[in-house]
Amino acid sequence: MVNDLKVRASFGLTGNERIAPFSYLGTWGATTYSGSSGFAPAGIDNPDIKWETTREVNIGTDISLFNSRVQATIEVYDKYTSDLLLGKPYASTTGFSAITSNIGNMQNRGIELAVSTVNLDGEVKWRTSFNISKNMNKVLTLVDSLPLYSGYIQDGVSATNVIKQGQPMGSFWGLNFLGVNPATGNAMYEDLNKDGVINNSDGMVIGNAQPKFFGGITNTISYKGFDVSILFNFSYGNSILNLTKSNLMNSGKTILYNQMREALNRWQKPGDITNVPKYELNNTFNSYQSNRFLEDGSYLRLKNVSIGYNIPPTLIQKFKLSRIRVYVTATNLWTLTKYDGSDPEVSTLDGSTAAQGIDLNTLPQVKTIAGGITISL
Amino acid sequence: MRKYLIISTIIGAGFVFDGCHDQLNPKPIDLVVNDVVLNEPKDIEGVVIGLYRAFRLSMASTILAGDLTADNLTHNGTFAQYRELAIKQITTGNATVSELWATLYGTIYIANFMIERIPEIEGVTPAVKTRSMATAYFIRGLCYFRLATTFGGVPMVTVTDIETNRNIGRASKDEIMAFVLADYQRALGNLGSKQPTPATVCDQTVNAALARYYLYIKDYASAEQYATTVIDSKDYVLEDDYKSIITKDFTDESIFEVGYTISDDNDGTSLNDLFVSRREMIPSNNIIPIFDSISNRACGRRRLTITFKTVNQKGTDNGFEVANYGTAVADNNNIVVFRLAEMYLIRAEARAIQGKVGGANNTAQSDITQLRKRANFPRNDGPKDTVKSHWVVDTLATAPTQAQMILLIEAERRLELSYEGHRWYDLVRTGRVEQVMPPFNANWKPAYELWPIPQREIQNNPALVGEQNPGY
Numbered sequence: 001m002v003n004d005l006k007v008r009a010s011f012g013l014t015g016n017e018r019i020a021p022f023s024y025l026g027t028w029g030a031t032t033y034s035g036s037s038g039f040a041p042a043g044i045d046n047p048d049i050k051w052e053t054t055r056e057v058n059i060g061t062d063i064s065l066f067n068s069r070v071q072a073t074i075e076v077y078d079k080y081t082s083d084l085l086l087g088k089p090y091a092s093t094t095g096f097s098a099i100t101s102n103i104g105n106m107q108n109r110g111i112e113l114a115v116s117t118v119n120l121d122g123e124v125k126w127r128t129s130f131n132i133s134k135n136m137n138k139v140l141t142l143v144d145s146l147p148l149y150s151g152y153i154q155d156g157v158s159a160t161n162v163i164k165q166g167q168p169m170g171s172f173w174g175l176n177f178l179g180v181n182p183a184t185g186n187a188m189y190e191d192l193n194k195d196g197v198i199n200n201s202d203g204m205v206i207g208n209a210q211p212k213f214f215g216g217i218t219n220t221i222s223y224k225g226f227d228v229s230i231l232f233n234f235s236y237g238n239s240i241l242n243l244t245k246s247n248l249m250n251s252g253k254t255i256l257y258n259q260m261r262e263a264l265n266r267w268q269k270p271g272d273i274t275n276v277p278k279y280e281l282n283n284t285f286n287s288y289q290s291n292r293f294l295e296d297g298s299y300l301r302l303k304n305v306s307i308g309y310n311i312p313p314t315l316i317q318k319f320k321l322s323r324i325r326v327y328v329t330a331t332n333l334w335t336l337t338k339y340d341g342s343d344p345e346v347s348t349l350d351g352s353t354a355a356q357g358i359d360l361n362t363l364p365q366v367k368t369i370a371g372g373i374t375i376s377l
Numbered sequence: 378m379r380k381y382l383i384i385s386t387i388i389g390a391g392f393v394f395d396g397c398h399d400q401l402n403p404k405p406i407d408l409v410v411n412d413v414v415l416n417e418p419k420d421i422e423g424v425v426i427g428l429y430r431a432f433r434l435s436m437a438s439t440i441l442a443g444d445l446t447a448d449n450l451t452h453n454g455t456f457a458q459y460r461e462l463a464i465k466q467i468t469t470g471n472a473t474v475s476e477l478w479a480t481l482y483g484t485i486y487i488a489n490f491m492i493e494r495i496p497e498i499e500g501v502t503p504a505v506k507t508r509s510m511a512t513a514y515f516i517r518g519l520c521y522f523r524l525a526t527t528f529g530g531v532p533m534v535t536v537t538d539i540e541t542n543r544n545i546g547r548a549s550k551d552e553i554m555a556f557v558l559a560d561y562q563r564a565l566g567n568l569g570s571k572q573p574t575p576a577t578v579c580d581q582t583v584n585a586a587l588a589r590y591y592l593y594i595k596d597y598a599s600a601e602q603y604a605t606t607v608i609d610s611k612d613y614v615l616e617d618d619y620k621s622i623i624t625k626d627f628t629d630e631s632i633f634e635v636g637y638t639i640s641d642d643n644d645g646t647s648l649n650d651l652f653v654s655r656r657e658m659i660p661s662n663n664i665i666p667i668f669d670s671i672s673n674r675a676c677g678r679r680r681l682t683i684t685f686k687t688v689n690q691k692g693t694d695n696g697f698e699v700a701n702y703g704t705a706v707a708d709n710n711n712i713v714v715f716r717l718a719e720m721y722l723i724r725a726e727a728r729a730i731q732g733k734v735g736g737a738n739n740t741a742q743s744d745i746t747q748l749r750k751r752a753n754f755p756r757n758d759g760p761k762d763t764v765k766s767h768w769v770v771d772t773l774a775t776a777p778t779q780a781q782m783i784l785l786i787e788a789e790r791r792l793e794l795s796y797e798g799h800r801w802y803d804l805v806r807t808g809r810v811e812q813v814m815p816p817f818n819a820n821w822k823p824a825y826e827l828w829p830i831p832q833r834e835i836q837n838n839p840a841l842v843g844e845q846n847p848g849y
Contacts, residue, residue: 032638097479
């Protein structure tokens, strides 16, 4: 029954090579002023800077069953990154607004499962491969224990994202939206520190862009000359900060944007019960950065479908052709999601580890259908 | 043979170790490190240039503080930081607020660096040493003056030590203002005579700064005295034609302006980008009648401060634009810090408050008349003004009462100095802000007489926690 069973484990320490040189020195670069050349401070000296280290423990097992018709891989990992190097905002009274420094320690723990099966292996061949992953990221400690802000600047609070102890890296930051006051039509936010003023001190972690789990499934079926391949992928439990919507439902902050149809539900007269605050020109309060613009980004997407047909060689040999294949491929054909924006697979600040999952005027991924004929001579 | 082989092996190994050492400890090629940037007499000039350039970075947000926080500009773009300032819903996270704070302290860092290191450099001639130290003191004073008038009391940073400066609380506004005066006095007399261009400072620049300083602290006799010193030096003369103020750099009346050349025009926030290319901010409907009405016989050629383009006029966009700041290739991309007309206005105000209102000589009236006469320069080349009489200015033949004169000077400052970063500071300084601003925008509240301490500073400097300005 078991054809192959392998258990493996690894342990290692790795560094991070994507670090600018000379971060430990106070440096000056060239500058010009009114036609003369001189020096301007380029970086603050940080004699305490150290290498970042990631200690990774990984245990995996590969198993192959029933004449290799079922193959599975399970991996469990635990990565502990100490002395995480990141540009950190700095008190400008030092003359510098940021410093590259060891900001703290971070942990990534996760499990990955991949299974591929040969369901049918006769005249009809049907193979399935499925993978699912879960990663849990957490900032364990921060130097100074102070949160670091990142992402965009929005009205109401300092930033859209935060790096905070005990929270996933780059969690969303904002106010807690409590609804619309039926008497005044203004937004109500939770005054966390009870000082009577709504500002960054009332900000809190409102969610994060890390999915609870994500993965994909591919089915490949072939019969005689026909073959079909269908790929779905999915993500569950991640949040998206819909900044596009905060512009398109801006409560009159500015008149430069067209508004969504949902704006028709706005509060208009005392007694209106709604979750859309009133519109008032130049009012920013009613569209402060809050969990009002945070949405569930879970999705199931038909990422790729391709159907092909190979014309039997016997029919084409007399034309001195070795192969003719006709095919149609489609991508992003269908998506199931509750997300309000154009595409749940977004990240405007792509590449930033400290501010993921923001949708600000992002164009959706294109839906394509392509067909073709391949002729081999 | 074998012996040679061993020796050459040892030498070879020596090379290898040496090369390895170089690879592991490379030296920066395009950067200079703290320890050597200011070590020899010849280094001083480069760091002074860096000081001016750092100060230049603060000027765009200074202009916005003065004009956008008040009633001279309306928001016409998309950026939250400018919208907040324009519609009077200023929040502590505002990026322009942080920019002004950070650029001023960035300048102060270089000044402190110079003040700490220049005395230790061997072989510097006394003249170079005196002048460079005085430049550092003076620019530092200018920065603290801007910080105190914008934020109130701020951290007083006087050294470069990072551990000290990252955890430092607010000094009182009076302490900062006293420190500004001390810095100006350390500079005065050590900066020498007028420079080839007003891109760098001289003793008259310090006198101009002192005139402004005393006006702000309401010591009118001293304000009048220092303004008179600058005017009587005859180092600067009013341009014949006000148009030059709008269209040219380094005018004859410029006392100090931060200079841009084509290559560094994109250094920091570009006012041309904000006012012309993007039209992020446009002259407010409140200021337009002052410049664009024939019946305002105080304006004259100062109406060239704003220009009208039909193509821009649509929706809430009134079609006007601020004309002071040109593109990199234009001759008007510098930002003026002090110019002679302001000295006349400082003196006029100081004299009016001291009771020297009307009369042909040494009065507020005689100072204002100088500016009115210049604005009346008889030319006729404005696109919108085809009739020569549009430029005609009432040259203030008779003096009004003292109270009227003080208001007239406030209006005159707006005509003369709009988009040079004065209006908000003027209204707060004279206490007129609570009369002028609420009618302009109902969101105005007295808290906006100061900008907030940037939220990011409170987050990153433990000594500022709980020290925010009231009302934010």
